[in-house]
Amino acid sequence: MNTIHKSRRNFLKTAGAAAIGSTLPISLIELAFADTAENFTFAYISDAHIQHIEGTRFVRNWDRGLIRAVAETNLLVPKPDFVFFGGDLAQLGTKAELDHGAEIMSALRYKVHYVMGEHDYYLDLGDYWEQLFGAQYYSFNHKGVHFVVLNSIRTYDDWTFNRWPSNEQRMLEMAGLDNPNGSPFMVGEEQRNWLKSDLSKVAKTTPIVVLSHSPLQKIFKGWNFWTEDAEQIQALLKPFDKVSVIYGHVHQIQYNQIGNISFNSVMATAWPWPYPQSYAQAEQYLPKLTVPINRADPFFERDATGWQFINMNNGNIDLHYTLYNNTARSVIYNNKTKQPEDSAYQSEDARIPPQTHF
Amino acid sequence: MRNSLVLTLGIAVLFGCEQSVETPKTDPLEPSASPPPQTQAAPPSRYSEEDKLIGLPPVPIPENNPQTPAKIALGDKLFHDKRFSIDGTVSCANCHDDGKAFTDNLPDSVGHSGKTGTRNAPTVLNAAFYHSQFWDGREPDLESQAKQPFINPVEHGLPNHDPILDIVRSDPDYQQSFQEVFEVTGDALTIDHVVQAIASFERTLVTGNSPFDRFYFKGETDAMTDAQIRGFNLFIGQGRCVSCHVIEQDNATFTDSRFHNIGIGIDSIESDIPTLTQAFLEAKNQDKDVDIMVLTDPKSSELGRFAVTDELNKIGAFKTPTLRNVELTAPYMHDGSLKTLREVIVHYNNGGVAEASARVNDFLSGGIRPLNLTGTQIDDLVEFMKALTSPKKPAETESAQAVN
Numbered sequence: 001m002n003t004i005h006k007s008r009r010n011f012l013k014t015a016g017a018a019a020i021g022s023t024l025p026i027s028l029i030e031l032a033f034a035d036t037a038e039n040f041t042f043a044y045i046s047d048a049h050i051q052h053i054e055g056t057r058f059v060r061n062w063d064r065g066l067i068r069a070v071a072e073t074n075l076l077v078p079k080p081d082f083v084f085f086g087g088d089l090a091q092l093g094t095k096a097e098l099d100h101g102a103e104i105m106s107a108l109r110y111k112v113h114y115v116m117g118e119h120d121y122y123l124d125l126g127d128y129w130e131q132l133f134g135a136q137y138y139s140f141n142h143k144g145v146h147f148v149v150l151n152s153i154r155t156y157d158d159w160t161f162n163r164w165p166s167n168e169q170r171m172l173e174m175a176g177l178d179n180p181n182g183s184p185f186m187v188g189e190e191q192r193n194w195l196k197s198d199l200s201k202v203a204k205t206t207p208i209v210v211l212s213h214s215p216l217q218k219i220f221k222g223w224n225f226w227t228e229d230a231e232q233i234q235a236l237l238k239p240f241d242k243v244s245v246i247y248g249h250v251h252q253i254q255y256n257q258i259g260n261i262s263f264n265s266v267m268a269t270a271w272p273w274p275y276p277q278s279y280a281q282a283e284q285y286l287p288k289l290t291v292p293i294n295r296a297d298p299f300f301e302r303d304a305t306g307w308q309f310i311n312m313n314n315g316n317i318d319l320h321y322t323l324y325n326n327t328a329r330s331v332i333y334n335n336k337t338k339q340p341e342d343s344a345y346q347s348e349d350a351r352i353p354p355q356t357h358f
Numbered sequence: 359m360r361n362s363l364v365l366t367l368g369i370a371v372l373f374g375c376e377q378s379v380e381t382p383k384t385d386p387l388e389p390s391a392s393p394p395p396q397t398q399a400a401p402p403s404r405y406s407e408e409d410k411l412i413g414l415p416p417v418p419i420p421e422n423n424p425q426t427p428a429k430i431a432l433g434d435k436l437f438h439d440k441r442f443s444i445d446g447t448v449s450c451a452n453c454h455d456d457g458k459a460f461t462d463n464l465p466d467s468v469g470h471s472g473k474t475g476t477r478n479a480p481t482v483l484n485a486a487f488y489h490s491q492f493w494d495g496r497e498p499d500l501e502s503q504a505k506q507p508f509i510n511p512v513e514h515g516l517p518n519h520d521p522i523l524d525i526v527r528s529d530p531d532y533q534q535s536f537q538e539v540f541e542v543t544g545d546a547l548t549i550d551h552v553v554q555a556i557a558s559f560e561r562t563l564v565t566g567n568s569p570f571d572r573f574y575f576k577g578e579t580d581a582m583t584d585a586q587i588r589g590f591n592l593f594i595g596q597g598r599c600v601s602c603h604v605i606e607q608d609n610a611t612f613t614d615s616r617f618h619n620i621g622i623g624i625d626s627i628e629s630d631i632p633t634l635t636q637a638f639l640e641a642k643n644q645d646k647d648v649d650i651m652v653l654t655d656p657k658s659s660e661l662g663r664f665a666v667t668d669e670l671n672k673i674g675a676f677k678t679p680t681l682r683n684v685e686l687t688a689p690y691m692h693d694g695s696l697k698t699l700r701e702v703i704v705h706y707n708n709g710g711v712a713e714a715s716a717r718v719n720d721f722l723s724g725g726i727r728p729l730n731l732t733g734t735q736i737d738d739l740v741e742f743m744k745a746l747t748s749p750k751k752p753a754e755t756e757s758a759q760a761v762n
Contacts, residue, residue: 074632
């Protein structure tokens, strides 16, 4: 009985935070903006995995997930300054899939910045994607924040160029999980050199936000929740006061703090992945900080998928998840503990009880 | 079998007009022309009083509002009292008519002075099992639900609850009843006592023992027709109905008490959604009454559960209604826009649109998708819906079966 009462109290206490998960109350916004003109929000949609069947037919479930996220993002109050798409717009990197995905994304009434995912890349190494969305890695400044986009899903040249008889097979091999023929993701020397030079022009006090598809930290190799040269990237980011990394690919909530760098993952609109520890025989390093999302009820197609909007509060990231058929969550940077924390479920005894199943 | 159900329904409608307000009922589908149960001899029936509950979970009774016969009788009387309205014409039973399976068979309900609301009156039958009340679940229980229609401008139309309290505090019969049931008089008698009594009455309006219940929970293999059995298999299979209209191992409420956008009503406002959602959030920030907004402004009404929770992923989502007695509660959906059960199933078969070629709304819930049912399969599902009707009068059902 005690636990029931306690969880109910917690729910009531955090009901306000849950409401923020979809729209910020207008009064709160005014307060936040009165504080500093530098505050702004942006939205993040990721991992749509648009999948071509044949002719004009695409997998309906993945279509619906992206359509819904786009429609809901358009209703955000206040309007976000821009939207990021976090990679894996397509499932097998074809023109049909990228075109269909771009068409759905075109309903967004905001500027969109794109990040490359492995499902977009390994058929033609990003050729058609570049025609649609622009450069594979780039940076820009917005209201005092320096944004860096990396293509973090490249791998060893030998694997990419010399190993496979066809581009289609290369794509399929990289799309597989626990695949002995796969290869670890990496940013690579070319982009590391570019990043070093890009960051050399930025003041150390400028907040940095890095967008990548894979985590830029090492969590679980079998599913490429992994970036092989993560330590080298982290070293380049180390001199800056406030650094946030936002990544897709994992289709689940993860967050972590390594030194000065905060890490946040974003949800997929397509489907949820199980957490790495569910494969008990494989090594995994899910950050201890992370409180996993409630397991998905397979009954509901959209459960444990979603999208998010991000509040840049004085250079740190507050991430609000819209989750279908699940409890909305917010992972917010805590200025006292200097790490991202779930606004409701930081401690073991304050966590969400499992959903009631029958 | 089907003929006998239609026959008993006809009788129920006929007798429903002669509703006596003093009699506590034990069978909500049985016209109350019969004497109260405590003086009645056991009916010559194969079904006992307990049989009425076959297929139902235990009725949830709040700790602070236990059931008593006197309280139920008082609630029955309050439920049917037309004085609790601005012009003395509207009781709860206007829209939740005993003779019409506790709904009104209208698309949108009619309040005082012929005013119409924006939503279809849900049946009170088995409403006790919902986890929240109203189509958008904005009230948690029957007690709090019962407070709202009195003061809605297009329903009972009262400015506040005071006119009700004036009546129940001064009417000698009510004075005596409230004294007996709650031990209160005068100012101590509040609207909370009134709605507790109404809710207690409503908790007696539970009906199981349908052909489906006897087939599924009692193993009576001849309780459903062949078409109904085929329809049942579609219901839990290809039709995917059971995903939301839940059947448990030992009972069935036919609802998950959750909220889903199934593509009803939303099309008419889709281009207005950006302005509506923003206006709605601003109105809520200024503490405007949601109940009045959703029942007086047709467009706001279609926002559904969003209007309650502010969550963008609840736009156009409404509570899953029970399917018990669904044959009796046409028209269907939160706006009464579908006239027949067949239209309902065709809508689902098309994946959430009336015409298969139409564009589905952006906010459609996951799980709503084309079902590829044939015309015959749709017919079978309609037949199965008719197996969810509870019997009216046990004795007559028995004699009808004897003829079969």
